[in-house]
Amino acid sequence: MVTFSRFDGRSRWYGTKFNVKAKSNIIITGIDIHTAWAGNFDVEIYTMPGRINDFSNTNNNNWEVACKTKVKGLGKGFPTVIPSDVFRLIRLSEGEYISFYITLTVADLVLILDDKSSSAILEPVFENNDLSIGKGVAVSYLHRKILPNYLWDGRFRYEMSKDDDDYFYDGSTFDDCRDRDGDVLMNNFIGSQSCEWLAAHFDRLSHVCSYTEPAIHCPKTCGVCDEKIM
16 A cells, blocks of 8 residues: 655755554555656665654654665655665554654755645644545755755555465565556656556556556556565
């Protein structure tokens, strides 16, 4: 499963901080960010348990590393996927809060400037049945300057947490390797198409499986099933 983002932000800065609330028992398995330019970037992702009410007072050593890696940024309008094998799985119980600090070492992370009058960082800007994402702030590298009223222009990849013994989850695979019915957004140029359509054009469009939505919606066509450990 994936949270929604249009990847249409127009502002850019080093990083952002924001709160997340789990509304179900979930496992965050990965993150997609949005870079302004195509190129190689150093990405750092940190988490802190609980909800933060004032991000100006979080320049401390309580942040835990979830990921430090280099990625190939795809530029404006496209999700840059943080590989699951370098991202620490984050398990959240229903009602639990966690804070995120996502940053590049250069000012190229695309954010959304929120021009609404409310500046409450606890106000959700994305919400579904499983989690909500709060309004955040833009942050200079290593917790320096704080700019209020900015929204993260990225998305979470996550799975529902299961307790049965037959369930297996590996950070780079899915537990249900069946193509789904209906259309899914392939990319901004192709638009939405079905898994059957993707399979028919796979010889020239296999690259769309590098995007999260097609990979999750069409795991059999994209070859995700081949990576699953049984």
